[in-house]
Amino acid sequence: MIKIQQIRAANKEDLAAVNRLLPQLSADARPMRPADYRSLIRSKSNFFFAARDGGKIVGMATLVLMQTPTGWRGWIEDVVVDGEYRGRGIGWRLSKTLIAAAKKRKAMNVKLTSRPARRAANRLYRKLGFKRKITNVYKFNIRY
Numbered sequence: 766m767i768k769i770q771q772i773r774a775a776n777k778e779d780l781a782a783v784n785r786l787l788p789q790l791s792a793d794a795r796p797m798r799p800a801d802y803r804s805l806i807r808s809k810s811n812f813f814f815a816a817r818d819g820g821k822i823v824g825m826a827t828l829v830l831m832q833t834p835t836g837w838r839g840w841i842e843d844v845v846v847d848g849e850y851r852g853r854g855i856g857w858r859l860s861k862t863l864i865a866a867a868k869k870r871k872a873m874n875v876k877l878t879s880r881p882a883r884r885a886a887n888r889l890y891r892k893l894g895f896k897r898k899i900t901n902v903y904k905f906n907i908r909y
């Protein structure tokens with residue numbers, strides 16, 4: 766049975782699984798170093814959730830909560846399910862869990878971006894109730 770849970774403690778096996786998932790998210794993703802993984806998990810504003818099959822992490826998603834002068838907002842990043850486990854509702858459950866975590870902490874909304882080419886992801890988010898917001902997304906590259 767697949768379980769969704771927040772990861773609160775770092776271990777090598779989980780980090781190795783996360784690093785196996787990263788290339789499935791982006792060809793450019795670099796493997797996480799142990800110190801970065803620890804800080805991701807420990808940060809008070811990050812909520813790192815994983816889907817486990819037995820002990821093994823087979824999917825992950827991160828919610829970031831931020832406070833601005835206009836309120837608390839959630840941001841979802843790096844949702845990915847291992848290729849062998851797709852189409853079983855894991856992406857849905859991970860996303861629902863993140864939304865619930867944001868609601869629990871009184872966030873006004875949750876935002877994310879997804880390139881149109883990510884067809885499965887865009888279908889998933891729309892089915893979950895995300896509405897496309899017409900805005901310009903800007904990116905200032907600091908690291909290449």
Ligand SMILES: CC(C)(COP(=O)(O)OP(=O)(O)OC[C@H]1O[C@@H](n2cnc3c(N)ncnc32)[C@H](O)[C@@H]1OP(=O)(O)O)[C@@H](O)C(=O)NCCC(=O)NCCS
Pocket residue numbers: 789790843844845846847850851852853854855856857858878879880883885886888889890892893
């Ligand atoms: C996008 C991604 C995370 C989806 O994960 P997944 O586990 O395969 O998705 P699910 O099985 O939960 O959803 C599959 C389908 O069932 C639907 N679904 C699942 N559970 C559901 C439920 N309880 N109620 C209604 N619909 C449901 C989904 O919306 C989707 O619909 P579709 O058949 O029209 O595509 C996965 O394809 C992936 O990792 N892609 C590569 C990385 C990526 O693009 N990440 C997104 C970055 S923005």
